[in-house]
Amino acid sequence: MxxxxxxxxxxxxxxxxxxxxxxxxxxxxxxxxxxxxxxxxxxxxxxxxxxxxxxxxxxxxxxxxxxxxxxxxHKSDSCSDFTAILPDKPNRALKRLSTEEATRWADSFDVLLSHKYGVAAFRAFLKTEFSEENLEFWLACEEFKKTRSSTKLVSKAHRIFEEFVDVQAPREVNIDFQTREETRKNMQEPSLTCFDQAQGKVHSLMEKDSYPRFLRSKMYLDLLTQSQRRLS
Known part of the structure; x- marks a missing residue:
């Protein structure tokens, strides 16, 4: 293409x-x-x-x-993109990232998402493909599930829907019409599970599409190479 x-x-x-x-x-x-x-x-x-x-x-x-x-x-796919978005002391972060940890990201997509540096690296990669909204939506849903206040739950739900799910949302994710409409119905009485279907669709999309490309990317291979050099 x-x-x-x-x-x-x-x-x-x-x-x-x-x-x-x-x-x-x-x-x-x-x-x-x-x-x-x-x-x-x-x-x-x-x-x-x-x-x-x-x-x-x-x-x-x-x-x-x-x-x-x-x-x-605008096609940048390098280790520097990963270090640029780390919260602080990127060089120290790279030193702490072991070859074993980085290698385990290839075990499964969920293993990658469970590691903070894995999430940071994957986010940087998605930025090169202009699809970081998928990961941001997934992370927003994970954070939403921790909500304990019923008042905050309603406001957070509508904010997530308007930012990621609604048609022409600022960071609209790629989900099918049926899933979008089901999520819209859930907004009538928001609950901790109201985004489960949409989140599952986005997770599956990233796992089958973006994740394999990330594992083959120069960014990921550079990270492995740098971590291996520190051991030699």
């Missing part, structure tokens, strides 16, 4: 420029931005006059296009 988009940009660099313009003066970043803007406009024009459901579908597709095009110019 990324290769097809990249080929499109490269082709644009070799096409003749109108009015005697010089191709060498047009940067790849500018071409990417221009094509991205063009695709956005095309979708907007195509959806004009359609029903609200079609508009929402088109907006999600449009968002996906912007994400894929953005990956051409």
């Amino acid at each position: 990324y290769q097809a988009a990249a080929d499109s940009v490269i082709q644009g660099l070799t096409e003749p420029c109108p009015d005697g313009a010089h191709p060498s003066r047009v940067s790849p970043a500018a071409l990417t931005t221009t094509r991205q803007s063009s695709l956005t406009s095309s979708f907007s024009d195509h959806l004009a006059g359609k029903d609200p459901q079609a508009m929402r579908t088109g907006q999600r597709q449009n968002k996906g296009m912007r994400t894929r095009l953005g990956c051409l110019s």
Whole structure:
């Protein structure tokens, strides 16, 4: 997918420029931005006059296009991304991370999620794929389940729903329509289990999709290499 988009940009660099313009003066970043803007406009024009459901579908597709095009110019996958988001003293954190601990992250997705440095590394990786909202939603649900105050429970539930679950939420997660509507119904009488179905869907998505890519990523392999060097 990324290769097809990249080929499109490269082709644009070799096409003749109108009015005697010089191709060498047009940067790849500018071409990417221009094509991205063009695709956005095309979708907007195509959806004009359609029903609200079609508009929402088109907006999600449009968002996906912007994400894929953005990956051409924003693709960072290194150990430094992991250390940059640690709360404090990242170098000390790396020294404390043993090869055994980092290796165990590959045992299962739940093992990774049970380790604070594993969560930090996975979050950094998801940022490179523009999908960190999935992990943030899962973590928010885990924290929500610890709520003991009935008053706070209601307010927290609505805040999580509006931020992650509702259509066009600021950090909308990728769940199916039925799950979204079931969660919406749960908002009428929020409980500690009201997000279980949605959280399970997101967990499964990350486990089957993002997690295997993380284990093959340069970021994870760099962490293993650095921890092994400290032992030699």
